[in-house]
Amino acid sequence: MIVKGWCPGAWRPMMAEDGLILRIRPPEGRLSAAQTHGLAALAREEGQARISLTSRANLQMRGVRPERHEIVLRGLAELGLLDTDEATETARNIILTPFWQADDGTLKLARALAQALPEFPVLPGKFGFAIDTGARPVLGDVSADIRLERNAAGQLLVRADGEQTGEEVTEATAIPRMKAMAEWFLAQGGRRMRQLFPNQPASMAPRVPGPCEAGMLVGFAFGEIPVETLARLGEIRLTPWRMVLLPGVQTPPALPGIILNPDDPMLRVFACTGAPNCAEGFAPVRNVAAGLAAHLPEGKTLHVSGCAKGCAHPAPADFTLVAGAGGFTLNGAGLDPAWLLRHPGRVFGTE
Numbered sequence: 001m002i003v004k005g006w007c008p009g010a011w012r013p014m015m016a017e018d019g020l021i022l023r024i025r026p027p028e029g030r031l032s033a034a035q036t037h038g039l040a041a042l043a044r045e046e047g048q049a050r051i052s053l054t055s056r057a058n059l060q061m062r063g064v065r066p067e068r069h070e071i072v073l074r075g076l077a078e079l080g081l082l083d084t085d086e087a088t089e090t091a092r093n094i095i096l097t098p099f100w101q102a103d104d105g106t107l108k109l110a111r112a113l114a115q116a117l118p119e120f121p122v123l124p125g126k127f128g129f130a131i132d133t134g135a136r137p138v139l140g141d142v143s144a145d146i147r148l149e150r151n152a153a154g155q156l157l158v159r160a161d162g163e164q165t166g167e168e169v170t171e172a173t174a175i176p177r178m179k180a181m182a183e184w185f186l187a188q189g190g191r192r193m194r195q196l197f198p199n200q201p202a203s204m205a206p207r208v209p210g211p212c213e214a215g216m217l218v219g220f221a222f223g224e225i226p227v228e229t230l231a232r233l234g235e236i237r238l239t240p241w242r243m244v245l246l247p248g249v250q251t252p253p254a255l256p257g258i259i260l261n262p263d264d265p266m267l268r269v270f271a272c273t274g275a276p277n278c279a280e281g282f283a284p285v286r287n288v289a290a291g292l293a294a295h296l297p298e299g300k301t302l303h304v305s306g307c308a309k310g311c312a313h314p315a316p317a318d319f320t321l322v323a324g325a326g327g328f329t330l331n332g333a334g335l336d337p338a339w340l341l342r343h344p345g346r347v348f349g350t351e
């Protein structure tokens, strides 16, 4: 079924001006070398030059013609990147720490949760789970409703999003406890757990490209991986930070589109698709964002949005440019777009 709306999946894509948007949820948040290679080939067949990384550590392919949807679904299924049906895909809203180690139980718990989900109650569409059971939690500010974490002593904890503390569990009791928490949540009648526990999310240290505990993190401008690069990346783990983790890699690969410099301002610039590919967009915002990036003051973030919806970056940014019918506004004040690109330093107060 093809629908208009938010949170597209592969089975239930969203229609945009340039075709269907399919969101792909790779099992366990990772792809083998064969899968990255195959997915790149699939995107290329659809005439796409890039695959996007999403803020829930999924992948997004756009520009699929409706008559090609079935063919792409078959291709994803052959690659092991498609759930059996739409209901399974929608329910399997699990993000796991990309820094898991083979012996830390994260994969086992993620698999156990995925297998148990058919026994869970039907939850709201955006309701999700975080398996954040590496050496320390890293997903505290990533959207999820029920979290499985470890405390400093390594004890497993199930925590409702927004709650300050979790409940101690074991590997055997973790999933049943998460199910009980989901049932309790539904009985409260909310749509997201944070409505019930509205504490501020834990602020986590920003992640940047470079060596990490499980390999090498590499970034991409606007979170988009060129398909030719995807084809040659080998095995990857997905992250919610517009980066992928290359497990076990010590030397960064020199491939087009990869950002390796942690100070690259493009890591702090967010922009949606904008016009013309999104019907809501008032301007082609990516070129504005790229034009301003080099002038962005150190440590500051810039969000350029094609309309007031702000899809690319739901969190506040230091500088927010929003395109509208009358031009751009900067942090709420009107701006002439031509002036904006001629005087980027004035946008950021540095000239």
Ligand code: SF4
Binding pocket: 272, 273, 274, 275, 278, 279, 280, 281, 282, 305, 306, 307, 308, 309, 310, 311, 312
């Ligand atoms: S912010 Fe507006 S223009 Fe940009 S992708 Fe979302 S709906 Fe489209």
